[in-house]
Amino acid sequence: MNRILAGLACAGMLLSSVAARAQSPEPLSIVVFGPPSLGAFLPPVIKAQKLDEKNGLAIKFEERTPDAYTAQFNSGEFQLGGSASLLTVGLADIRGVKVTYLFNLFDFWGAVVTSRADVKTLKDLEGKDLAAAKGTTNYVMFDWFARQLGADPAKFSVINTATPGLIGYALADRAAAVQLWEPAYTTLLSKKSDMRTIDLAISDSWKKFTGSRNIPYLGVAAHIDWVEKHQRLIPKLYAAYKEAADWVSAHPDDAAKLIAAKGTPDDQKAIADLIRANDRLGMNVQWASDVAKEIASVYAAGKSIAFLPSEPSAATIYQAPGK
Incomplete structure (x- = not known):
C-alpha cells in the first residue's frame, strides 16, 4: 500500500513539474x-x-x-x-x-532643426554640416524627402553620430542643422524651444508619390x-x-x-x-x-x-x- 501511495506521489510530482515547465514564460x-x-x-x-x-x-x-x-x-x-x-x-x-x-x-516622421539664420530650407544645407545618425533608415527616408524638395543630400557634409548624440549637437549648436526624429525631437524642444524646424513636406510628398499618407x-x-x-x-x-x-x-x-x-x-x-x-x-x-x-x-x-x-x-x- 505504501509503495502504491509513494508511486502516486511521485507521479503527481512529475505531472506538476511538467505543468510548471509548460507554464513557464x-x-x-x-x-x-x-x-x-x-x-x-x-x-x-x-x-x-x-x-x-x-x-x-x-x-x-x-x-x-x-x-x-x-x-x-x-x-x-x-x-x-x-x-x-x-x-x-x-x-x-x-x-x-x-x-x-x-x-x-x-x-515614419523625421525633422531637421537649426539655430542658424542662414539655413531656411534644405537646399541651404548644401555645402554645410548636418549632424545625423546616417546609419539609420530614418536618415535614408529623409534623403528621399530631401530630394523631393530639390535638395541634393550628396552635397551635405554629414557628421555621423549615434542617436543619443543628436540632441547634444543641437543644444551646443555644433552643426548647421541636425536631422532627428521622435522622441529625441520632443526632448530637444523641451530643452531649447527656440530651435527652428525646416519643413520637409512629408505628407504632401508621400501623397504625391503613393496616393497614401x-x-x-x-x-x-x-x-x-x-x-x-x-x-x-x-x-x-x-x-x-x-x-x-x-x-x-x-x-x-x-x-x-x-x-x-x-x-x-x-x-x-x-x-x-x-x-x-x-x-x-x-x-x-x-x-x-x-x-x-x-x-x-x-x-x-x-x-x-x-x-x-x-x-x-x-x-x-x-x-x-x-x-
Whole structure:
C-alpha cells in the first residue's frame, strides 16, 4: 500500500513539474536601439506592466547603437530585432539575409532643426554640416524627402553620430542643422524651444508619390528560420506590443515616466503631450500583412534613391496567422 501511495506521489510530482515547465514564460532576446529612440519607446512599458509575462514570454531587451544593431541582427547573433526599419529589412533580404518584418510599431516622421539664420530650407544645407545618425533608415527616408524638395543630400557634409548624440549637437549648436526624429525631437524642444524646424513636406510628398499618407517605418523583425521554429510565439509577441501601445495611449502621463525615466518633469510632460497628439510619434501597431501595399511603397522609395538595388522578396512581409 505504501509503495502504491509513494508511486502516486511521485507521479503527481512529475505531472506538476511538467505543468510548471509548460507554464513557464518562453525566454526571448530582442535587440533594440538605446534611448532616445522609437525602438526603446515600448520596451520599458512592456517590462513595467509585465505584458510579456502576461502573454507567456520573458523578454530581455538588449540595447545597441544603430550600426551595432544592424550588424548583430543581420549576423544572426540576435534572431529578433525591435528597432527594425523596413528599408534595413529589405536591404538585408537583398544581400541574402533571410529576415521578415513581423509587424509595424511606428509610421515614419523625421525633422531637421537649426539655430542658424542662414539655413531656411534644405537646399541651404548644401555645402554645410548636418549632424545625423546616417546609419539609420530614418536618415535614408529623409534623403528621399530631401530630394523631393530639390535638395541634393550628396552635397551635405554629414557628421555621423549615434542617436543619443543628436540632441547634444543641437543644444551646443555644433552643426548647421541636425536631422532627428521622435522622441529625441520632443526632448530637444523641451530643452531649447527656440530651435527652428525646416519643413520637409512629408505628407504632401508621400501623397504625391503613393496616393497614401501611411508610411510604415519601424517595427519588429525576425530571422525566417526563427519564425519557422517559433510560429506560436509570434502572436504572443504581437499581443505584448499591442497591449503596451494601447496602455501608452490610455495613460500618457504614466507612460512618459517610464519612457523618459531619467528625464526631467518637463521632459516627461513633453513625451506625454507627444503621445496624446500622436501626429509625430506615429504609433501604429499593425501586422505587416495588413499594410503590405504601403510597405511596397516604402521599398519603391528606397529603390528610387538607389538604397535598395532591387526589389526585396515577398517573404520580408510576414503573413500573420489568419490573414
